[in-house]
Structures are given as structure tokens and as C-alpha cells.
Amino acid sequence: MGRGIYKTSKYIINCILDIIYPSDNTCVVCKNYALSNNLCAICRKDIEIINKPFYIYHGGDKYKCYSIAEHTLIMRDIVMKLKYESNFTCGEILANYMKRLIIEKNIEIDVITFVPISRKTYNKRGYNQAKVIAKKLSEKLDIPCKQMIKKVKETKDQIGLTSWERWRNVEGCFKFVKSSNSNFENVLLIDDVVTTGATLINCSKTLKENGIKKVFILTGTKSVV
Known part of the structure; x- marks a missing residue:
């Protein structure tokens, strides 16, 4: 029961993260969130x-x-x-x-x-x-x-x-x-x-x-x- 709730919760969280931080906005270098151009602010710097x-x-x-x-x-x-x-x-x-x-x-x-x-x-x-x-x-x-x-x-x-x-x-x-x-x-x-x-x-x-x-x-x- 507890394990099923954990899996469901994890799935929901991942779905929310996918909406907020879609894969297209992933930094190609560090894999963190990138606002634009596929590079995060830290890597650009x-x-x-x-x-x-x-x-x-x-x-x-x-x-x-x-x-x-x-x-x-x-x-x-x-x-x-x-x-x-x-x-x-x-x-x-x-x-x-x-x-x-x-x-x-x-x-x-x-x-x-x-x-x-x-x-x-x-x-x-x-x-x-x-x-x-x-x-x-x-x-x-x-x-x-x-x-x-x-x-x-x-x-x-x-x-x-x-x-x-x-x-x-x-x-x-x-x-x-x-x-x-x-x-x-x-x-x-x-x-x-x-x-x-x-x-x-x-x-x-x-x-x-x-x-x-x-x-x-x-x-x-x-x-x-």
C-alpha cells in the first residue's frame, strides 16, 4: 500500500516537473534547467x-x-x-x-x-x-x-x-x-x-x-x- 502511494506520488511529481521544466529546456552540459538556448545561466557564464x-x-x-x-x-x-x-x-x-x-x-x-x-x-x-x-x-x-x-x-x-x-x-x-x-x-x-x-x-x-x-x-x- 505504502509503496504504491510512493510510486504514484513520484509519478505525479515527475509529471509536474516535466510541465515546469520540459526536456527541451535542459542544459546540454550540466542537465540543469535552462531558460533558453539549451544552456543554463551558470554554464553560459x-x-x-x-x-x-x-x-x-x-x-x-x-x-x-x-x-x-x-x-x-x-x-x-x-x-x-x-x-x-x-x-x-x-x-x-x-x-x-x-x-x-x-x-x-x-x-x-x-x-x-x-x-x-x-x-x-x-x-x-x-x-x-x-x-x-x-x-x-x-x-x-x-x-x-x-x-x-x-x-x-x-x-x-x-x-x-x-x-x-x-x-x-x-x-x-x-x-x-x-x-x-x-x-x-x-x-x-x-x-x-x-x-x-x-x-x-x-x-x-x-x-x-x-x-x-x-x-x-x-x-x-x-x-x-
């Missing part, structure tokens, strides 16, 4: 936002880059959940922050593209996390998203490689997708995280070598560069 662009240097050239935040704490968890746990809500969060940054910095672009992954990686993971972010951002800005680069060579995972090894690892592995419209002048290149910049610079160079006038680099997070 712990994001180390980057408010200014920085440069990636290689071979005497420098490339301007934007990132939402440092690759630490909450934002690192968001990137990892998208990349390795198929949590596409995290892609939505990253796209929301990117939209805000693009508007605040008045970045004018014609098209959005993304860093590609190899066929082997795609078959294993089932999706490209950079493409997920780019597609969501495309919808929010009403700007087309196109795959303009493809990866034609299998590479090692960049994680754990030295800076020199990272550059050698991605050398010559990207090709321009000729079927994409090369009449675009200003392209936004999206990736989840920047570390040495080897991948992003190689992609950026591939775009510019095929007629793209200006490439804006934007990532979810900035790791050690």
Missing part, C-alpha cells in the same frame, strides 16, 4: 568568449581568424559532445553564437562552407560536425551553404600530433569542388576548433587558388595556437 580576431601565421603569411571562445570548460564540452556524441543541439548552440559574432563584427559573406572530413571518418562517425554547424548557421543567416572543398587523402587524427606533424599531415589533402559556384567573392569557412591552423589555412589556400577573393575563418573554439 563559464564560457570564455573571445571578442576580437586573432591571426594564424605560416610561411611568412598571416590569416585572420575568429573563434567564439577559448577551448576550455563549457565550450570545450559543447564541441566534444557535437563531435563525438552526435549531440546536434550543441551544433545549434555554436551556430547561435556564430550568428551573433558575424552580426556584431559586420562580416559580409556570400556563402558559407566548411572543413571537409575524409570518407573513412564520415563512414565511422556518420556526419561532419563542421558541416552541421555550417548548415545551421546558413539557415539562421539565410545565406547559402555549399561544400567547396573535399578531402582527397586520408590523414591521421590531428590530436596528439606536434605542430610540424600537423602541417605535414594535411599537406596536399584538400581539393576544390569544381561543381561549386566559384563566382562567390567572400566565403565563410567553418570548423569546430582551431589549434595550429594547419587544416584551416590549407583549406583557405585551396579556396583562394580557385578564384575566391576573401576567406573569413570562423571556429567554435580556439585551442593553443
Whole structure:
């Protein structure tokens, strides 16, 4: 009798909590109640936002880059959940922050593209996390998203490689997708995280070598560069 009352009471309480705090309002990181944007106030506060662009240097050239935040704490968890746990809500969060940054910095672009992954990686993971972010951002800005680069060579995972090894690892592995419209002048290149910049610079160079006038680099997070 007592156990039955306990189960009924628990069920009623859970129903009430579901109404007050629906699952859609759950923080993707800590699972606490989130008023909006799938992040609670505490987790949002712990994001180390980057408010200014920085440069990636290689071979005497420098490339301007934007990132939402440092690759630490909450934002690192968001990137990892998208990349390795198929949590596409995290892609939505990253796209929301990117939209805000693009508007605040008045970045004018014609098209959005993304860093590609190899066929082997795609078959294993089932999706490209950079493409997920780019597609969501495309919808929010009403700007087309196109795959303009493809990866034609299998590479090692960049994680754990030295800076020199990272550059050698991605050398010559990207090709321009000729079927994409090369009449675009200003392209936004999206990736989840920047570390040495080897991948992003190689992609950026591939775009510019095929007629793209200006490439804006934007990532979810900035790791050690």
C-alpha cells in the first residue's frame, strides 16, 4: 500500500516537473534547467568568449581568424559532445553564437562552407560536425551553404600530433569542388576548433587558388595556437 502511494506520488511529481521544466529546456552540459538556448545561466557564464580576431601565421603569411571562445570548460564540452556524441543541439548552440559574432563584427559573406572530413571518418562517425554547424548557421543567416572543398587523402587524427606533424599531415589533402559556384567573392569557412591552423589555412589556400577573393575563418573554439 505504502509503496504504491510512493510510486504514484513520484509519478505525479515527475509529471509536474516535466510541465515546469520540459526536456527541451535542459542544459546540454550540466542537465540543469535552462531558460533558453539549451544552456543554463551558470554554464553560459563559464564560457570564455573571445571578442576580437586573432591571426594564424605560416610561411611568412598571416590569416585572420575568429573563434567564439577559448577551448576550455563549457565550450570545450559543447564541441566534444557535437563531435563525438552526435549531440546536434550543441551544433545549434555554436551556430547561435556564430550568428551573433558575424552580426556584431559586420562580416559580409556570400556563402558559407566548411572543413571537409575524409570518407573513412564520415563512414565511422556518420556526419561532419563542421558541416552541421555550417548548415545551421546558413539557415539562421539565410545565406547559402555549399561544400567547396573535399578531402582527397586520408590523414591521421590531428590530436596528439606536434605542430610540424600537423602541417605535414594535411599537406596536399584538400581539393576544390569544381561543381561549386566559384563566382562567390567572400566565403565563410567553418570548423569546430582551431589549434595550429594547419587544416584551416590549407583549406583557405585551396579556396583562394580557385578564384575566391576573401576567406573569413570562423571556429567554435580556439585551442593553443
